[in-house]
Amino acid sequence: MDLVSEVYEVTRTFPREELYGLTSQLRRAAVSIPSNIAEGQARYSHAEFHHFLRNAKGSLAEVETQIQIACNLKYIEEERAKALLQATAEVGRILNALLDSVKKRAAGDWGKSGY
DSSP: OHHHHHHHHHHTTSOGGGTTTHHHHHHHHHHHHHHHHHHHHTSSSHHHHHHHHHHHHHHHHHHHHHHHHHHHTTSSOHHHHHHHHHHHHHHHHHHHHHHHHHHHHHTTOOGGGTO
16 A cells, blocks of 8 residues: 555656556556455455455556656656665565465465464
């Protein structure tokens, strides 16, 4: 959710002609990450949760790519882009841990987690 807020903040300074282009695309991709996590968690199976987590990872990859594009176009300063990419890397680590956990639970490894 913090990443979404950061993306919205940084895209406020994008050129007006990008409002329906990169600004919109980057914001939608960022919002998609926590939205997919929430939707997957609300599902009734670990397999569905795993599917939505993978969708979130895809959206995260989009955000990373779009940050690089914005930096290349000089819409974001290089240091700000680096900070955003560090934030995306942290979200990626969290998603990978969630994916591993859900995969283990889906495989029936319930004993170690106390469930």
